[in-house]
Amino acid sequence: MLGFDYMKRYSEVVRCIHLFLCIKYGFKETKKIRGHSVTEIIENEKTEIKVDTRISTNIKLSYNKSDILVFGKKKEEIIIVEVGITGVTNQDRLNIV
Template sequence: MQKIWIQKIKRLKTHSIQSVITNDLAELRVDTTISTESKIQYNKPDIFLYDKKLNHIWLIEIGVTCVDNLKAVEVEKLHKYDILASELEIIYKAKIKILPIVITWDAISSKYFKIYMDLIGIKDSVLAYIQTIALKKTLEGMFVEYKHGFEDVMTSQQRLCSVEHSPKGS
């Protein structure tokens, strides 16, 4: 993927996210509904990136899960936007890629994670930053549980993991 227009900043923490950024070269939508002619259940990917010059669209879906569900969540996110991708292919006459960016609470990623990140041009330093934040947030959550005297932290993470993919309505 070419560098299309996003301004480089020194510090990631100071960058504010706008829901839609567009210019002659690209369109970037963050957590916004994508309009199509037919009603589609899953039409709000985490990130929609349209490279107008190459005529490519990336639908990026981000997830954080437990290690036991890593592959399942990645596959679920990969197929979640199949219908939207087909509609966008017709509307934009563009090549569509769905990229599930999934890591675990302890910053483990699948073997495809690096491939997906390379496709959208994410540098190794940013990957390290993402994994650091995942670890930091997990440790903060564990500390809060420990501080307030909740059950063993590992047990609570396992409960969350099992609830995450339990059948609806149970």
């Protein structure tokens, strides 16, 4: 049951960040999260957004799959977004100062 709750929260956070990035880079104009669905790869002439895809590297890496990767084609910049969700049991142990 805890794994299901984790994945549900994780998917919602990824969906919110994906919508924010789609609006920021001109893929969407609406700010409604309900109708938004995450697509694996979305691109236009300026930007490419990839979700949950492998990053090709020259060396072999065990963990080369990013949650969200934003590649700016014109500015030649890369933004890697990693999402981490704290489990319910771990939240109880956290001391927020």
